[in-house]
Amino acid sequence: MRNTRAIQPIFELAKAGRRGVVPPPCDVPTTLDEAIPAAFRSDVPPSLPEVAEPDVVRHFTCLSQLNMSVDTHFYPLGSCTMKYNPKRNERLASLPGILDLHPYQSEESLQGMLELLYSLQQMLGEIAGLDAVSLQPAAGAHGEMTALKCAAAYFRDQGRPRRKVLAPDSAHGTNPASAAVAGFEAVTVKSGPDGFVDLDDLKAKLDDETAVFMITNPNTLGIFEKNIRTIADMVHNVGGLLYLDGANMNAILGIARPGDFGADMMHYNPHKTFSGPHGGGGPGAGPIAVRDILAPYLPAPIVAFDGRRYRLDYDLPKSIGRVRSFFGNTGVLVRAYCYIRTYGPKGLREVSENAVLNANYLLSRVKHILPVGQGDRCMHEFVATASKIKAEKGVSAMDLAKRLLDYGYHAPTVYFPITVKESMMFEPTETESKETLDAFAETLFRITEEPAELLHEAPHTTPISRPDEVRAARSPQTSFPE
Numbered sequence: 001m002r003n004t005r006a007i008q009p010i011f012e013l014a015k016a017g018r019r020g021v022v023p024p025p026c027d028v029p030t031t032l033d034e035a036i037p038a039a040f041r042s043d044v045p046p047s048l049p050e051v052a053e054p055d056v057v058r059h060f061t062c063l064s065q066l067n068m069s070v071d072t073h074f075y076p077l078g079s080c081t082m083k084y085n086p087k088r089n090e091r092l093a094s095l096p097g098i099l100d101l102h103p104y105q106s107e108e109s110l111q112g113m114l115e116l117l118y119s120l121q122q123m124l125g126e127i128a129g130l131d132a133v134s135l136q137p138a139a140g141a142h143g144e145m146t147a148l149k150c151a152a153a154y155f156r157d158q159g160r161p162r163r164k165v166l167a168p169d170s171a172h173g174t175n176p177a178s179a180a181v182a183g184f185e186a187v188t189v190k191s192g193p194d195g196f197v198d199l200d201d202l203k204a205k206l207d208d209e210t211a212v213f214m215i216t217n218p219n220t221l222g223i224f225e226k227n228i229r230t231i232a233d234m235v236h237n238v239g240g241l242l243y244l245d246g247a248n249m250n251a252i253l254g255i256a257r258p259g260d261f262g263a264d265m266m267h268y269n270p271h272k273t274f275s276g277p278h279g280g281g282g283p284g285a286g287p288i289a290v291r292d293i294l295a296p297y298l299p300a301p302i303v304a305f306d307g308r309r310y311r312l313d314y315d316l317p318k319s320i321g322r323v324r325s326f327f328g329n330t331g332v333l334v335r336a337y338c339y340i341r342t343y344g345p346k347g348l349r350e351v352s353e354n355a356v357l358n359a360n361y362l363l364s365r366v367k368h369i370l371p372v373g374q375g376d377r378c379m380h381e382f383v384a385t386a387s388k389i390k391a392e393k394g395v396s397a398m399d400l401a402k403r404l405l406d407y408g409y410h411a412p413t414v415y416f417p418i419t420v421k422e423s424m425m426f427e428p429t430e431t432e433s434k435e436t437l438d439a440f441a442e443t444l445f446r447i448t449e450e451p452a453e454l455l456h457e458a459p460h461t462t463p464i465s466r467p468d469e470v471r472a473a474r475s476p477q478t479s480f481p482e
């Protein structure tokens with residue numbers, strides 16, 4: 001009965017809940033037999049190796065350092081906005097008054113947290129230039145799906161369900177995927193050679209079956225869709241809605257508001273824009289902001305304020321329903337709140353200005369070896385191509401990316417967007433110094449001078465060199481062979 005002590009407190013809590021001290025979360029087991037049936041329990045201790053504490057510490061410390069992270073390496077992974085996670089946000093999010101809250105506490109005892117979430121809703125609405133916000137979605141992609149479901153409910157409510165969701169060929173793969181998950185048919189719109197949405201192709205594909213056009217702006221090539229207002233008008237003229245994929249908000253904070261350039265709904269990626277930690281395959285939050293016409297369909301509850309106290313408003317009869325438990329991922333939301341409050345409106349604008357400045361500086365330093373199709377200027381990121389060096393030396397974008405690992409740099413994003421051959425997408429973010437950008441650019445030149453064979457076999461310093469990525473994704477081997 002070795003496990004009894006560990007789970008005893010849970011039983012106590014559950015019993016207390018049954019006495020009405022804390023509401024019981026759900027059907028919590030109250031005996032060991034209920035929790036873990038006898039057939040699955042062992043009376044024999046597991047056979048674990050005897051190792052001294054320092055050996056264990058060294059083992060796990062070494063393992064932890066095999067990973068690259070923003071805290072240890074420059075990480076210009078385009079599209080992902082790997083900005084620094086300020087450590088004070090971690091401290092603030094760990095304050096006992098925040099960390100020790102339980103979602104089943106009474107609203108009365110959660111007033112502080114509800115106030116924080118309410119003002120985050122307000123701030124995200126203001127940055128978006130849109131009217132209502134839901135903090136529930138658990139990632140950018142989840143936000144896309146949630147907003148599209150709201151759009152579907154809106155069209156159904158008008159007695160005019162619509163079938164199609166359009167997105168440009170440069171869009172992130174989550175856009176068509178979310179369209180499909182939300183029950184729409186995903187239709188691709190072409191981009192022109194300049195990287196902008198091809199307006200003729202958009203015109204040809206817009207009709208009265210078009211529910212939504214999803215656009216990323218600045219787009220995944222790191223350029224601002226200069227025709228955005230025309231695009232918004234074209235979509236609205238057929239009665240459709242414009243969705244802004246907000247993954248690139250780091251380029252336009254305090255400079256341009258999606259609601260002002262015609263978007264009806266958008267998501268934020270707090271881990272890309274508001275310094276939330278990335279990680280674990282699930283970044284944790286993807287709040288959405290919508291125009292007033294879509295507000296009635298947002299997931300319930302929304303945090304509301306009646307001038308005196310904060311409460312969770314479940315009274316949304318047209319809501320699409322919950323998309324996540326409780327109030328969303330409050331851990332990540334608290335960090336986003338701290339970040340926004342720390343910078344304020346002027347500071348957020350400076351964040352974007354510096355993100356754009358850093359990307360343009362890096363572009364100017366690498367463009368003669370890695371040409372940038374979209375010209376000499378970019379927003380917060382740029383897409384270069386290794387086609388030239390591939391033709392001359394047989395060295396691919398993948399070779400360069402892998403060799404960068406040997407020099408202690410995380411690679412840029414390669415082979416995305418798929419519209420550019422041998423693409424390498426650089427996003428330095430605003431938190432990097434000129435010294436770091438210079439050192440990185442110089443390393444890149446140095447690599448291009450190295451023998452091709454050395455690059456084909458890179459990386460040489462990592463425990464595993466080049467796994468078969470397709471096989472690793474399709475049939476992952478998650479344990480070491482015996």
Ligand SMILES: *Cc1c(COP(=O)(O)O)cnc(C)c1O
Nearest residue numbers: 079139140141172174216247269
């Ligand atoms: C990252 C990203 C997404 C998906 O966001 P997640 O938070 O990772 O789900 C969608 N679109 C674009 C353009 C992105 O860069």
